Amino acid sequence: MPGGPVLVEGPVEITLDDGSTARSDRFLVALCACRRSRSYPFCDTSHRRRTRPPPTDAEADAD
Amino acid sequence: MNGPKLPPARGPLSAGVISALTSGPPPPQVAGADPLGEDLQLALYLCYELHYRGFDGVSDEWEWDPGLLRTRRDLERLFLAALRGGVPGGDDVTGVLEELLAEPIEAVGISHHLRDDGELWQLREYVVHRSIYHLKEAEPHAWVIPRLQGRAKAALVAVEFDEFGGGRAERMHSQLFADLMDELALDTSYGAYLEVAPAEMLAVVNMMSLFGLHRRLRGALVGHFAAAEITTAPSARRMAQGLTRLGVDPLFYTEHVEADAVHEQVLRRDVIGDLLRREPGLAADVVLGVQATDWLEGRFADLVLGRWRSGRSSLLVPMSDSR
Ligand code: FES
Ligand SMILES: [Fe+2]
Ligand SMILES: [Fe+2]
Numbered sequence: 001m002p003g004g005p006v007l008v009e010g011p012v013e014i015t016l017d018d019g020s021t022a023r024s025d026r027f028l029v030a031l032c033a034c035r036r037s038r039s040y041p042f043c044d045t046s047h048r049r050r051t052r053p054p055p056t057d058a059e060a061d062a063d
Numbered sequence: 064m065n066g067p068k069l070p071p072a073r074g075p076l077s078a079g080v081i082s083a084l085t086s087g088p089p090p091p092q093v094a095g096a097d098p099l100g101e102d103l104q105l106a107l108y109l110c111y112e113l114h115y116r117g118f119d120g121v122s123d124e125w126e127w128d129p130g131l132l133r134t135r136r137d138l139e140r141l142f143l144a145a146l147r148g149g150v151p152g153g154d155d156v157t158g159v160l161e162e163l164l165a166e167p168i169e170a171v172g173i174s175h176h177l178r179d180d181g182e183l184w185q186l187r188e189y190v191v192h193r194s195i196y197h198l199k200e201a202e203p204h205a206w207v208i209p210r211l212q213g214r215a216k217a218a219l220v221a222v223e224f225d226e227f228g229g230g231r232a233e234r235m236h237s238q239l240f241a242d243l244m245d246e247l248a249l250d251t252s253y254g255a256y257l258e259v260a261p262a263e264m265l266a267v268v269n270m271m272s273l274f275g276l277h278r279r280l281r282g283a284l285v286g287h288f289a290a291a292e293i294t295t296a297p298s299a300r301r302m303a304q305g306l307t308r309l310g311v312d313p314l315f316y317t318e319h320v321e322a323d324a325v326h327e328q329v330l331r332r333d334v335i336g337d338l339l340r341r342e343p344g345l346a347a348d349v350v351l352g353v354q355a356t357d358w359l360e361g362r363f364a365d366l367v368l369g370r371w372r373s374g375r376s377s378l379l380v381p382m383s384d385s386r
Contacts (some may be wrong), residue, residue, distance in 0.1 A: 007328055025229070027221050030325045038300070042140065043324040045296040048166045057170030058361035059298040060267075060291035061128040061193050062236070063201070063226070 005043035006028035014041050067244060094137075098145035099362075101379075103138055104262040104269060109192075111272040115199055139273055146270065150354035154346040156286075156339065160331060160352045163293045173364050174298040176371070177305035178277040180233055186309060187247050189367070190240075190379050191256045192264045196271070197240035198253050201226035203268070206275035207284045211334075212341060217334030219285070222326045236322075239315040246312055259378040263363040270355055282345030286352025289330040294360075296323040 011025035022041050030043035037044045069085070072078035096103045112118065113126040125131055153159070177186055203224055211219060228234035243250040250256070274284035299320045303313035339346055370377040 004326065007325075007330065018239065024321070025269045025323060026225060026322070027229070028325050028329060030321075030328055039321055042321045044300060044320050045166075045324050045327070048164055048297075050168050054334040057167055057172035058364055059172050059174060059294040060356065060360055061174075061302070062197070062295045062299050062316065063288070063291040063323060 003034060003047050003049075005047070006033050007031075016041060069232045096138075098141040099262060099266055101262045103141065104265040107138045107142060107269050107273075108257070108265045109137065110138065110277070111269060112254075114272070114276065115130050115202065118254075139277075142266075142269065143274065146355045146358070147351065148353065149358050152347065152354070153350050155357060156335065156346050156349050156353075159350050160289065163290060163353070163357070167295055171368070172298065172301075173367055174301035174305070176368060178301040178308070179305075181305055181309075183309055184382075185371055186305065186311070187249060187382065190244055190247055190262060191378060191382065192363075192367070194240070194244060194249070194256050195260045195264055196268050198237055198251075200235075200237040200240065202237075202361060203271035203275040204284065204288050207281050207288075210278045210281040211285075211338065214336040215285075215334045215338060215341070218252065218329050218337070219288070221345075222288075222334075225322055225326065236315070236318070239318060243312070243315045256378075259380045259382070261366060261377070261379055263359070265367045267356075267363060270359055274352060278351075280348060282338065282342070282348030283352035283355070285330070285334055286349035287356045288352075288354040289327070289335055289349075290353040292323050292326040292330050294357075296320050296327065299323060 008029050008031060010027055010029045011023065012029045012031075013021055013023040014031070015021050024042060032040050032043045032047070034047040036046040039047060069081055072081050109118075110131060113121075113123075113131075117123055117126070173189060177189065181189075187212035204219070204226075205223060206221070208216060208220060224230070226236050228236070228238065232238060244251045271284075271287060274280045274287055296319065299316040303320065306313040306316060335349060339349065367377040376382070
């Protein structure tokens with residue numbers, strides 16, 4: 001999806017700019033391409049478009 | 064057409080079964096119970112639970128008792144009609160998913176409240192509610208596996224593998240949730256809080272069982288799963304912040320921030336994408352699953368936030384501070 005993460009098959013080990021490494025052994029790994037993730041280098045959905053508010057926000061808890 | 068066609072009968076017994084399967088039973092008379100009320104939701108929950116772990120002191124035979132299954136069907140018909148009646152419907156899958164993907168700037172949800180100024184007793188109540196689902200996290204979705212094919216099946220199973228800890232029992236999401244309950248001094252035994260969970264919570268889990276147990280609702284199950292995965296990464300981030308603020312280990316939620324960012328992509332691209340390529344006629348059911356999830360989660364959030372706003376417990380029976 002445009003503006004979304006780059007999907008690569010796991011496990012992955014990424015070397016970051018500062019020389020540290022991040023790893024994930026998930027079957028598929030979403031790498032942040034927008035640089036806004038607070039879990040960089042992994043996508044945390046911060047790339048999403050933001051909109052004006054609805055009344056109550058319905059959200060599942062976790063899945 | 065997904066299944067093999069019915070074979071010819073070989074005598075009176077098989078003929079009777081085939082004619083029942085082809086001509087269908089007459090529609091039952093359903094009573095006028097409130098489809099979203101406490102009574103019906105608990106009755107339905109009890110029927111469904113027989114397919115998971117059952118109940119202490121209740122014979123396992125009840126799982127396939129024809130009389131009880133008939134009752135369950137009557138309850139389900141009322142519930143499903145209420146779900147269909149409560150949502151706008153349509154068959155624009157891309158449109159309804161896009162709506163969920165837009166992050167509202169100033170939304171007021173439970174996770175927003177718990178991030179900013181929720182108190183510990185409120186977090187404990189919330190975890191008690193959610194234990195109805197999280198102690199069997201991802202299990203209702205496993206029912207759909209034999210009803211999918213090809214890439215949709217493989218992709219959904221990959222997500223399930225992740226939900227079940229990628230082969231490591233201690234990393235199963237249900238176990239991570241039990242660990243969180245333990246830290247909050249809550250009872251981690253399965254079903255411990257069923258008696259205090261209100262209809263609004265039971266309805267969310269009953270919806271999953273309903274969609275999971277009925278092959279004809281496979282599109283709705285997939286739609287529900289996608290809706291849940293899409294909305295959870297941002298809310299899990301807020302929950303993690305709230306737990307950290309309250310001095311509670313946020314592992315269950317931090318795991319879900321990254322996991323669900325991936326699961327969302329897989330559900331949309333591989334599961335829904337492939338399912339609708341194979342069975343385009345399921346689009347309206349996928350939309351039903353997405354919208355019903357949003358609707359029932361909204362009712363649950365309204366109940367909980369409403370009670371908390373007036374300083375009251377959101378459970379049927381308030382908890383004491385200990386277990
Ligand atoms: S791509 Fe998703 S947070 Fe950056
Ligand atoms: Fe997930
Ligand atoms: Fe999960």
